[in-house]
Amino acid sequence: METKDLYRILGVSRGASQEEIRRAYRRLARKYHPDANPDDPSAEERFKEIQHAYEVLSDPERRRRYDQGPSAFFGGERVSGNGSGFGGFSNISDIFDTFGDVFGRGGRGQRPSSRGQDVTVSVNLGFREALSGVTTRVSAPVEEECSTCGGSGAAPGTFPRTCPECGGRGTSTQDQGFFAFSSTCRRCGGSGTVIDRPCPTCHGDGRVRNARQVTVRIPAGAKDGMKIRIPGRGSAGRNGGPRGDLYVVTRVAEHPVFERRGDDFVVELPVSFTEAALGARVDVPRPEGGTVRLKIPAGTQDGKQFRVRGAGAPHPRGGGRGDLIVRVRVVVPAKLTRREREILEAFADVHDDNVREDLFRRVGEAR
Incomplete structure (x- = not known):
């Protein structure tokens, strides 16, 4: 039996209209929703009471039975011809279905x-x-x-009613000897209710x-x-x-220049033949703007990589930055002046190293 006044839970009078009940429910549901009160365990219980009260009072048939009191469940006429004597219900399961409907435990006509x-x-x-x-x-x-129907899907002034085909259960059952098979009700689509006059705004969806x-x-x-x-x-x-x-x-x-790898950035840095051979200090662009000074050692080869710590991207969740990886690309002059050619020829005369000697040695050692 109900031990609490459902009208008092919603803060409305017993003669309140359906619109007043709906407004009261929405106001209280927002106030006591568990997501809005994560540190208050009592809010969840209060929210359940509010939700249960609304489920009963928002349905005209359920509200009528609730207003009639306990006699509405066990009084009335007995069903003739079956000798069941369950106070107007054909069997004991109907009694429990009705209690579930009123007390919010998954009964008929309930829209979860x-x-x-x-x-x-x-x-x-x-x-x-x-x-x-x-x-x-x-x-x-x-x-x-939907603001027009308040989410019910029914036209203003009307309400969804209990599905006559499944009795509000949302499922239909077919007896096959010792077995019974349940399937979603074709009439209501499993909602347990049907809408006679759909809302003109949402066309019955409530959304x-x-x-x-x-x-x-x-x-x-x-x-x-x-x-x-x-x-x-x-x-x-x-x-x-x-x-x-x-x-x-x-x-x-x-970016046309920087390649991102995780929180690191890779940039290819052109250096001249003389800078790579003699060594130099050069400016390297940073991804967020500005430059960083980098020392290129004498004798740096093409493809050599240097790592500038902390010059990459910030970690999105905090805790430092990635690095900037600088890959050297030695630029060979495409054209030489006469003076440049004379200097390089003189350099070749005094620097006659066989740069391919190691290549041929490793080829010869291969089996």
Whole structure:
């Protein structure tokens, strides 16, 4: 038996209209939802009471039985011809179904709450934006509760009614000898209710699609394809269920010079023949702007790599930065002046090393 006044739980009078009951439920559900009170265990119990009270009082038939009191369940006429004597019910299972309906334990005509769907959107970022971080707005196509019908799917002034085919269970059962097979009710699609006059706005779905503008903070160092979760910004839940989450996927433009590898960047640095041979100090561009000074040792070969610590991308979750990897590319002059040619010929006369000697030695040693 009910030990608490369902009207008092919602804070409405016994003569309250369905619209007053709906408004009271939505206000209290937002206030006591567990997601809004993570540190208050009592909020969950209070939320369950509010949800149960709304499930009973929002259904005209269930509300009528509740207002009649216990005699509505065990009084009345007996069903003739079966000798069951269950106070107007054909069998004991009907009694328990009715109790489940009133007390919110999965009975007839009940529309269970469900979590809203997650929504995924992408955001395009420039190379520098992703490197430094940016706050931007994205348009999320979410499903919201229809404001015309309050999510019921029924036209204003009407309400969904218990499905006459399945009795509100949402399933139909077929007896096959010793076995019984259950399937989703074809009439109501498993919801347990049918809508005679669909809402003109949502056409009976109780939901409408809306483009919600959401502000999202992209952390510094964001990579291409990184997924950022924003809790509770997805589609609204059904029948008081919590909202889904919003996932924002970053799409970062490539840079014409810097190649990203994790949190590191790779850059190819052109150096002249003389710089590689004699050694030099050269400026190397940094991904976020500016330069860093790098020492090129004498005799540096083409393809030699140097690592500049901490000059890469910031770790998106904090804790330092990646490195800048500098790969040397020795540039050989395409044309020489007469004076340059004379100098190089003189250099060749005094520096007659056989640079291919080691190549032929290893070829000859191979079996």
